[in-house]
Each structure stands twice: as C-alpha cells, then as structure tokens.
Amino acid sequence: MEFTSPSSSSFLAPPSGRPTISAPNQTPSTAGSFTTSRLFPTASTAFSTPSTSFHAPGLASRPTTRASTRASTIGRPSTSSGQRSRQTPSIGVRDPEDDIVCAISEGRGVTPTVGICFIHTATGEVVLSQISDNQFYVRTIHKLQMHEPSRIIMLATSCPPYPPSTLYSLIDEHVSQSRLVPMDRRSWSETTGLELLQRFASKEDAESIKVAIEGNFYITCSLAAVMAYLETNFNFRVVPHSLRVRYQPSEGTMMIDVSAIQSFELIRNLRDLRSKNCLFGLLNQTLTPMGVRMLRSNIVQPSTLTDACLIPRYDAIEELVANEEMFTTLIIIPPKPSLQDSEQAINTVLMLKTFLEKVSIIFKALESSKGSLLLKVRDLCSSDIVNPPLALIMDTIEPNVAYVKSPLELRNQRTFAVKAGANGLLDVARKTYQEGNEDAVNYVEGLKSTFNIDVSLKFDNSRMFFLKLKSAGFEDRVVPDVFVNQVRKRGTIECQTLDLKKLNQRVYESAMEAISQSDKVVQELLDSIRLQVRDLFRVCEAVALLDMLAAFTQLATLKGYVRPELTGTLALKSARHPLLDAVSERFVPNDYYASEQYRFQVVTGPNMSGKSTYIRSVALLQIMAQVGSFVPADYAAFPIIHKVFARVTTDDSIEANLSTFSVEMREMAFILRNVDENSIAVIDELGRGTSTRDGLAIALAMAEALIKINARVWFATHFIDIAKVLANKPGVLNLHLATHTAPASKSMTMLYKVATGPVREQGYGIALAKAMGFPDKFVAEAERVSKYLAERKEERRENAEYTKLMRRRKLVLNLYETLKQIANSGMDEGAMGGILVRLQGEFVERMSAIYEGGREVDGSNGMDGDVEDET
Known part of the structure; x- marks a missing residue:
C-alpha cells in the first residue's frame, strides 16, 4: 500500500481541498504610535531599564507583529547547596533587568501554609501571597515558576547544612533558575513585617493590605526577611509610602502544569527558543513593557473569575472591534546616588514627562466607550490624575527637552534639561560647559586652517572629544606630531591632541558640576512626584490592561476570532x-x-x-x-x-x-x-x-x-x-x-x-514505513509478520470450543464459591431462597450467552473476553 500525505503540518488540508473556514466579517482597525519608555526605572545601575515604544490612536498603523522579541530570562546561578540534580528550562520571557527577590516562610502540617513575598526591584512593586498547599507544594512551585525570582530567601534551618526541608528540596529541583539563600531566624519577624508594611506601603494601600493579610503570620515574616536582605546585601533604602504593595491570593486563577506550559508552547517554542511561534508570541501584539508583563502573567495563570474578569474583557474587546479603534497608547534608591544614578534620574523624569503627555490621548480616544472596563481605564487616565505630576515636571524641566540617544546629545540633554533660574550654581556651570564646547569647535577650525587637512570633531563617553582624519589625505605625507594617540580604522585615523585633552578636562568638570546641580533639582522633583506614585501605578496598570486588550482586539480583527x-x-x-x-x-x-x-x-x-x-x-x-x-x-x-x-x-x-x-x-x-x-x-x-x-x-x-x-x-x-x-x-x-x-x-x-x-x-504503520523509503524486502517481511499475527488472533477467536470450555469452567467455579459462601452465611431460609433464585437466573443467562457464542462481560473489571485473552 502506498502512503501519501501533504508535507505540511498536521491538520493542513490535503491538496485536493479542504472544508472552507468561515469567520465573522471583521474590519481591521487603525491606530497610531508614539514613543515613550518605562516608568520609574530604578536609580540603581544594576537594574536600569531600556526604553521602549508603544502606540496611541490616531497617528499611525499598529504593526501586526512586534519588531523585536524581548530578551529571554538570563541564566541564574546555582544554589548554595551545590549542583542541582537536573536543570528545568525557564518557562517565562521576562526582562533580565527586572530582577525579582522572593522570601518564603512555611508552616508545616497536614495542609502546609506557605507565605511568599516577591519584590520587583526595578519597579518597587511588592506582591504578597499566602497559599494553602498540599504535601507536594504544587501551588507554591507553580507560583515561583510563574514569577521566576532570581533569589529565593528561606529560613536558615530549612537549608543545608541543616537537614533540608521538603519545600527546599522541591524548589531546588524544580525552580533551577533561582538561587536559594538561607537567612537567620531573627530576620523573620511578624512585628517587623507589619511595621515595614505601615511605613513603606502607600497610605491608601496600607490599611486594605493589613486587612487582607490579617492573621497571615507567614506573609508578614516573609516581607520582613526580604526587606532585611535587600538592606543588608544591596544597601538599599526605601522612600516611605512609595512601595506599591498588592495581596495576590492563589484563588481565582487556573493552575497550569509546568509540563503543560512547555508542551503546549505557551511561552516558548519547543524547537527554537528564539521563535515567536508560541501562544505568547501569537498574542503578544502589545507595545509596552507593562502590557508584556501582564500578558505573560495571564497566560501562565489565567483567570477563573467569570463576572469580575472575563466577561468585562470580552465586552471591551467586542467594543473595540465594533468601533474599529485600536488602543495602545517604583521606588528603590541607593542612599547616595552616584553620577550615573543622577543621569538616570533626569532620564526618568523625561520619560515620565513623555508618558504623561501621551496618556491624555488615551483619555480622548476612549471618550465614546460604553463598557465598564474601558470606562474604568478612561477614568484612570483622566486629567485629574495625570495633570498634577505633569505640572510639577513642566515647572522644572524645559518643555522642548526630549529623550535622545547619541552620547553628545545625551550629555547636553542632562546638562540643559532643568529650566534656567532654578539654581544659580547650575547656571554658572552651564555657562562654563557651553564655552568649553565652543572652544573645542573653534580649536578644530584652527587645526584645519593651520595644517590644511580635513579633520572632524567627534565625541563618545569614554574619550569625550576626539579627532577623526581621513587616511587618504596622508598617503604621501606623515601625520603631524601634534596628533597623538593615533588609531587607524577603515580609512580613518582617530587621534587626540594635548590641547584638546585639556579642553576635555575643562568640559568634563563643568558638565559634572552641571549634572550634579541638576540632580539636586531633579531629586526634589522626584520626591514631589513620589507622593503621587499610587495614582501613577494605577495609570500604568490601566495602560498595561488596555495594551493587552488592544493586542487581543488586533488578533480578533485580523484573524476572525x-x-x-x-x-x-x-x-x-x-x-x-x-x-x-x-x-x-x-x-x-x-x-x-x-x-x-x-x-x-x-x-x-x-x-x-x-x-x-x-x-x-x-x-x-x-x-x-x-x-x-x-x-x-x-x-x-x-x-x-x-x-x-x-x-x-x-x-x-x-x-x-x-x-x-x-x-x-x-x-x-x-x-x-x-x-x-x-x-x-x-x-x-x-x-x-x-x-x-x-x-x-x-x-x-x-x-x-x-x-x-x-x-x-x-x-x-x-x-x-x-x-x-x-x-x-x-x-x-x-x-x-x-x-x-x-x-x-x-x-x-x-x-x-x-x-x-x-x-x-489497519496497517497504517507499515504504510507509513513504506512511504518513508524502507526497502521493499523489509516492508514485505513486516506485512507477512503482521498478517501472521492477525491470523493467529482470528484463530483464537474462532476456536470457540476452547474458549467456551474455559468460560464454562470459570462460571461453574464462581458458582461453587458463591454457594459455599451462602451455605456458611447462617441466613434464614426465606432470604437464602431469594438469593438462590436470583443466582440461578444469572447463571442460566450467562451460560446461555456462552453457548450462543456471545461475549461474556466480566462485571468485576469491565473487560470482554477477547481483550482479556490478549492482555
């Protein structure tokens, strides 16, 4: 038999045709774009975050696919206990700089209670969870695999060299991308945890969180431990009332087995980790990092709340499709900011300024919305929430200053971002810096006229100002001695002069003074903005949710979902x-x-x-x-x-x-x-x-x-x-x-x-082997053996006398054992007579079935005779 099948993937129609796939008529929507970046990157250089872009309605078309793929999770160091027994692949796609530190406290018993505290160091977000788990800690392991923390802090007595607890062993085996860190018992204090919650959580969140975790001893202990770890190991301090604390119970979400996450390719393609051909890649039409994080979290832990979550989302997507509109539109700091931290703070303000200016576009675009979820998003983007922090920024920062990328433009931006008159020393430093730049330009013009050469002035962060000459101009003459530190690169000569080095030093000192003075103004501005951080978090969540819904709408429109x-x-x-x-x-x-x-x-x-x-x-x-x-x-x-x-x-x-x-x-x-x-x-x-x-x-x-x-x-x-x-x-x-x-x-x-x-x-396995090019003699032998086994099986079925004999013997033996039990039961004659009459009827019926050649069903296991003989 010849086997033919299309070469494409399973469920692709054969060449002769396929049933027509019909879907509701949908009209693609249009949307617009603008550029911004992530809100509130931490001042610590270890967790700095690159900018990104996202879209708002009314400007340009929303792309059907993302231009680039987010970086996969970086490798994590091994645990302190030594080499792991096996390495479990990471299931998530997360920004490697979005570091997460986790603390776990457990109460052991028949139903173990586990308290978990996650801190996103790049966003200043705290997630608290208390889980009632089983002896295998299934939900706890799933929670850790979903968040992928870089460090997991546990009580020291649960970790080696002490006998490791069951939870420690399971985490060590199944959460291989994280490093387990033991911590002394004195850091796990419920009283300290409640004090930290009252001190650092936003005032509006603190009371509601205290009610949510009331009596949850293990959560508050975990919060105390993780904060102590950050302060001890990273010298971090947290601004009072600046953390966004959320209580996230395990109820209300679907638990997906980690094997299912990998096998179904929910987050990553099994064959090519860089491929976007997975469910996350399909749904990830998001354009903001907040939307990406929300989408990933929803995929690995979908909601089970019908009225509170799923129905409003369906309504929102349906409204977006019907209206043909596509909508897309933290705070941990070191005690003494370094120069790089100061530069990052100015960038943070500029990115926040750009973001807040564009949120108003979302508010206007959602003006005609009617669904409860979209109306809630619109309310969170209202001017009452956005204008106060934006006004603070506009009063301090030059309105035409924008985020730039080239080194020289970045230096100028950081120097001139703050408005003139805000600080007298800043104005003096700026003047000196500006004069130094002009002197450098004039110096290069003098070199051109003195030596009659084509020389250009360049800048980078390491060398500052340097010179670039064309190699073609020095084929028949030597480079003048005034040009030192010469480096030849692809037709050019990069060099310096002693006078230019002196100018660089003057420019550098004035620039550092300007940035230092600017930082004082910017830090005061940030302190004022932090008082409104709770509302800004809500705006970010609203944009993230809207971005995810817009991604779903994109697919529903283009694919006919x-x-x-x-x-x-x-x-x-x-x-x-x-x-x-x-x-x-x-x-x-x-x-x-x-x-x-x-x-x-x-x-x-x-x-x-x-x-x-x-x-x-x-x-x-x-x-x-x-x-x-x-x-x-x-x-x-x-x-x-x-x-x-x-x-x-x-x-x-x-x-x-x-x-x-x-x-x-x-x-x-x-x-x-x-x-x-x-x-x-x-x-x-x-x-x-x-x-x-x-x-x-x-x-x-x-x-x-x-x-x-x-x-x-x-x-x-x-x-x-x-x-x-x-x-x-x-x-x-x-x-x-x-x-x-x-x-x-x-x-x-x-x-x-x-x-x-x-x-x-029948015989489809041999047919496939033939289609794969096996030699004819091997296929013929396989067909002969298959035919022989089929005939033997048929012979056993047709050997009715032997089968009937075995069934009769079994039936009679069962009758004999049953009669013995009845005789020894001591029951009265009336009850015994009823049982014997019923037993007689069953015996006659089953014996008749044997003589008629039918299949006798074994009531004890539900297996028919043929299958029982074969297995």
Missing part, C-alpha cells in the same frame, strides 16, 4: 489550533464537544493523522478563553477550568537518570494526585515507552482512574483495545481522525477531520 461563551459545556464549532492557524491558510478546522456525558474522549487514528494537534488545540483554546481573548472558531463555549495538565512529550531526563517511560510515569503520578472534576488533562500515547502488554495495561488502568475522577480528558492512543474496552463506560466518547483510502492505488490520504468511533484502518 469569535467571542467565547462561558457555560457548563465545552462546545466548539470549526475550531482551529491557534499557532498553526496563524502560519497556514490550509488548516482544517474541527468540532469539539465535552459535557458530563462525554467527558473522557479516546482519540485514535493513523500516524500523522493529527491526533496530537487535535487534543492540544482544545487546551490552548481553553487557556486563551480564560486569559480573556477571543478564540479561532466559528462558535465557542467553555466551562471555567481550574487546572490544566498535559502528558504529551517523549523526552527523557538524563540529568535525573530517568528514561522516557520513567518521566512519563512520574508525570502521570503527579496528574492523578492533583486532577479533579474541574480539570482538563491532555494525554498523548500513554504507555508507548514500555512493552505493548505493560503499556496497554497501564494506559487502561490510568484511563479508568481518570474516568472515575470525572475530569475532562482527551486521550490519544494507538491501543485500539482501549477504545473497545472503554466504549460502554459512562462518560466515554470514541473519536478517530479520518483517512481516505483509494482501492485502486492503495494510497492513504489524511483528511485531518475528526469522526466518531474508533479507527478502522
């Missing part, structure tokens, strides 16, 4: 895999339906028929819906899911000395311990890593366990017997990926279309 409905049943019409749909126009859509009656779906089919793509699609679409995005389908309805699990890869773990099958069993053990009726589990080819007999038995046992749990499961397998055995189980639905076989040419074509019932095609 539809708004999901939130119901108790999963129903999808003509749904597409979001990643493959984005890269191919020939993707074949499929339908999905899962309810209480069809919660466990067994998917069979030939190799390359699209089973893996089919089962992964439903999990990706569920996550997209609970992030708040529209989905690629003609109709979509989803239930609210609290956990998503996956067992789909065939990777081993050499570092942990685990084979493919061992990894598979470990992950399935994790799933079985944590899955519940509000979960989705996607399982692909379970049991393929061991022998056929053992693999079938294990897969069948785990399938029956998942059926009893009532989780929604998509179970792809090549074991046809599983489909047959589970066919009559309540809640089970058999599906297969259809193929078309041409009798004349004996060719098989994949249709990538799901159909009911188990697969009926």
